[in-house]
Amino acid sequence: MLTETNTKLLQRRLDDAERKIRVLEDMIENSSRELYIANQDLKHKNKDLEQIIYVVSHDLQEPLTTLYAFLGRLAEKHHQELSSQGQEYLDYANISAERMKALIKGLLDHSRIGAKRIVETIDFNQVVKDVMLDLDSIIQESKVKITIENLPKLQAYSIESRLLFQNLIHNAIKFAKPGHIPIIRIGAEEMQTHVSFYVEDEGIGIEEDHHEKVFKIFQQLSRKPGGVGIGLAHCKKIALMHEGDLWIDNTYTEGCRFCFTFSKGL
Amino acid sequence: MKGMIFILVQDFIKETFGDEIYYEIMDRSKLQTKDPFVYPGTYPDEDLIEMVVKAAEVLKISVDDALLAFGAYFIGAMHPRHPEFFDKFDHPKDFLKSVDGVIHMEVRKLMKDTLLPSFKHHEPNENTLVLSYHSERKLHMLAHGILNGVAEQYKQHPFTIDRSKPYEKDGKEFVDFTLVFES
Numbered sequence: 001m002l003t004e005t006n007t008k009l010l011q012r013r014l015d016d017a018e019r020k021i022r023v024l025e026d027m028i029e030n031s032s033r034e035l036y037i038a039n040q041d042l043k044h045k046n047k048d049l050e051q052i053i054y055v056v057s058h059d060l061q062e063p064l065t066t067l068y069a070f071l072g073r074l075a076e077k078h079h080q081e082l083s084s085q086g087q088e089y090l091d092y093a094n095i096s097a098e099r100m101k102a103l104i105k106g107l108l109d110h111s112r113i114g115a116k117r118i119v120e121t122i123d124f125n126q127v128v129k130d131v132m133l134d135l136d137s138i139i140q141e142s143k144v145k146i147t148i149e150n151l152p153k154l155q156a157y158s159i160e161s162r163l164l165f166q167n168l169i170h171n172a173i174k175f176a177k178p179g180h181i182p183i184i185r186i187g188a189e190e191m192q193t194h195v196s197f198y199v200e201d202e203g204i205g206i207e208e209d210h211h212e213k214v215f216k217i218f219q220q221l222s223r224k225p226g227g228v229g230i231g232l233a234h235c236k237k238i239a240l241m242h243e244g245d246l247w248i249d250n251t252y253t254e255g256c257r258f259c260f261t262f263s264k265g266l
Numbered sequence: 267m268k269g270m271i272f273i274l275v276q277d278f279i280k281e282t283f284g285d286e287i288y289y290e291i292m293d294r295s296k297l298q299t300k301d302p303f304v305y306p307g308t309y310p311d312e313d314l315i316e317m318v319v320k321a322a323e324v325l326k327i328s329v330d331d332a333l334l335a336f337g338a339y340f341i342g343a344m345h346p347r348h349p350e351f352f353d354k355f356d357h358p359k360d361f362l363k364s365v366d367g368v369i370h371m372e373v374r375k376l377m378k379d380t381l382l383p384s385f386k387h388h389e390p391n392e393n394t395l396v397l398s399y400h401s402e403r404k405l406h407m408l409a410h411g412i413l414n415g416v417a418e419q420y421k422q423h424p425f426t427i428d429r430s431k432p433y434e435k436d437g438k439e440f441v442d443f444t445l446v447f448e449s
Contacts, residue, residue, distance in 0.1 A: 005286065009285045009286060009289065012285075012289060016302055019301065019302045023301045023302060023307070024304050024306075027306055029309070029395065
């Protein structure tokens with residue numbers, strides 16, 4: 001049986017618990033508000049940053065085009081007047097201008113990803129088929145063997161999804177083991193909230209130390225021609241746009257396996 | 267000071283002396299904080315000192331003894347809450363060496379505005395560890411209690427604790443704890 005003292009103590013405990021709940025509720029409310037404001041602020045800053053990247057890369061194109069044109073004229077009209085060293089310098093200048101053009105294009109492309117977002121129901125089997133048509137010449141040339149599992153239909157951003165698969169398939173062909181026919185397997189698995197895709201190859205692979213680095217802008221692990229190191233940064237941005245993520249499976253040792261997730265609730 | 271410390275002091279009093287004593291101590295304490303303490307909160311150091319002083323009064327013990335007892339309780343209460351800090355070390359010397367560089371670093375990640383004491387260490391020989399405590403809070407007896415608690419958690423590796431005379435410099439209290447482990 002409860003004594004009067006025990007009843008009073010129990011009542012005090014109950015009062016304390018209720019007051020604690022109120023304090024915690026207030027804290028949660030304040031934190032949620034702060035989080036909302038910080039989130040909005042971050043969105044604005046991201047937008048500003050994208051705008052800056054767009055403007056800077058756009059404005060850099062104009063003087064570069066002029067530079068390019070004059071380098072062209074110099075090579076065309078005054079080539080004979082230049083010493084062999086002068087011609088060599090001109091070649092270096094041309095190569096650098098080409099690279100700068102590619103870098104600016106990469107930045108512009110990166111800033112444009114997701115600029116016009118249209119969500120639609122996409123059959124990913126069709127996406128991969130279209131990508132393979134686009135990459136037909138490199139597919140024929142490399143004799144790549146591509147195996148595709150049945151892929152799902154999903155609400156996603158069509159152009160960006162295609163770009164993601166295009167970059168991953170192109171990379172898998174590009175980084176095949178020398179003297180070997182590239183092999184690529186593409187598949188997907190339905191999870192509770194996301195669909196998890198993979199694109200795996202039996203190529204030269206990527207060292208684990210570089211598994212994070214490769215997704216950063218202009219980070220190249222090799223100097224293979226035709227790239228500036230932005231393709232995987234595009235892919236990462238696309239996966240994040242789909243409320244998912246992109247990473248390299250560090251348990252896979254046959255080559256490289258890129259895994260990415262897309263939200264089912266887009 | 268973070269709310270967790272206040273709640274653990276309250277839990278310690280309730281578990282050790284019961285609700286009646288606990289409420290007597292709380293009723294006597296003139297706290298700046300009017301709301302109940304909660305884990306994510308940050309509260310004035312003076313409130314903790316006030317609670318400890320009033321607990322010592324009610325329990326008729328010295329404030330130093332109250333801090334010693336709470337320090338030991340604190341480690342016992344932290345072990346089940348954060349086993350990851352304890353379980354990776356078999357020896358108390360290794361655990362104590364990790365306090366500044368590992369444990370406090372993790373605490374800072376979780377509680378950005380926290381003010382933690384410093385426990386620099388050196389080993390004059392294989393069986394001895396000297397921990398140099400300094401803190402603006404001047405709670406070296408709590409630190410001593412914590413070391414007692416560590417000894418309790420790692421009973422299989424007993425050690426003695428020798429405490430130097432505290433001194434103050436630039437608003438901080440400095441004390442050396444010399445721990446000698448049985449070989």
